[in-house]
Amino acid sequence: DAKTTQPNSMESNEEEPVHLPCNHSTISGTDYIHWYRQLPSQGPEYVIHGLTSNVNNRMASLAIAEDRKSSTLILHRATLRDAAVYYCILRAPIYNFNKFYFGSGTKLNVKP
């Protein structure tokens, strides 16, 4: 199973942009890149996903490197409510495509 590597923790100031990196050098050509986050004492929450092109939604943007070996989740203006653990996950579109492997994620701390 393809793995991802994320920094253990990051810190940001409120109302500033945050760039959360993820390395996935062994990604296959058909793996989707998913991001989830887990707020304290809650279940994980879907944030965004993409395959090759950059993606935007109301929560965040996903920038995918041209070689797809890395990606970056961008929170345009961090709020205190964005303090959470962010997980970068690869999803294979074939056999067992619904099987997600959550690593240790990046714990984001947002300072007021």
Next chain:
Amino acid sequence: DAGVIQSPRHEVTEMGQEVTLRCKPISGHDYLFWYRQTMMRGLELLIYFNNNVPIDDSGMPEDRFSAKMPNASFSTLKIQPSEPRDSAVYFCASSSGQGGGEQYFGPGTRLTVT
């Protein structure tokens, strides 16, 4: 929609007792997942179902754990007998086979086995 519903939210039991955790997925979703989260091991997939049929149970730790999905709106995860090392937060999630396969998680059941 009410989202994924789990019960109970908290469970405290003694070693050796049977524990049953319950999950109601989002209506219309045809995939259901059971995860376990601990500080040491993080979030682990235990088992998942598609159209009520278990597809992959390779994450189930041992025979003391069993999961069923008798219909599209209900699933159980049972531990018998329970042990202190089973203490964890257990999450249920559901997803649709359509779209991007986003999984929607319930609030979790915090299990403490003394």
